[in-house]
């Protein structure tokens with residue numbers, strides 16, 4: 003997925019983070035804060051690798067590309083911690099983790115794949131990945147946003163803020 007595609011998954015990530023906070027009973031303020039963090043964290047797994055650039059192009063990174071920062075279980079554990087914590091801090095952690103998971107899901111269908119099992123070994127889906135980076139992005143981001151909205155609606159939707167009766 004391209005950088006722009008990743009940024010657009012922020013919408014779905016925000017809804018998913020809000021839904022998780024709602025189910026975990028984190029409260030309105032934490033929920034909104036979590037959604038805002040999730041919406042802006044969808045490029046996090048790439049910049050956490052501390053990339054360095056040569057002539058404007060990514061030349062490498064301190065943490066090898068698509069390893070530990072692209073390992074889904076790390077972020078699932080962060081979500082579990084956030085739910086357990088239940089405070090604003092937990093909400094922010096959930097937001098960062100959901101945004102990162104949205105990024106990983108966007109990367110997963112590419113030929114390079116993501117580390118599904120162990121953090122240092124990437125697994126590609128199918129023989130050469132499902133599709134290349136940049137393909138099906140509109141469908142992926144819209145579908146993800148719709149799923150996120152559905153999860154949030156299922157968790158109670160806007161009624162939680164007293165916006166509807």
Ligand SMILES: [Zn+2]
Pocket residue numbers: 047048068072105109
């Ligand atoms: Zn990535």
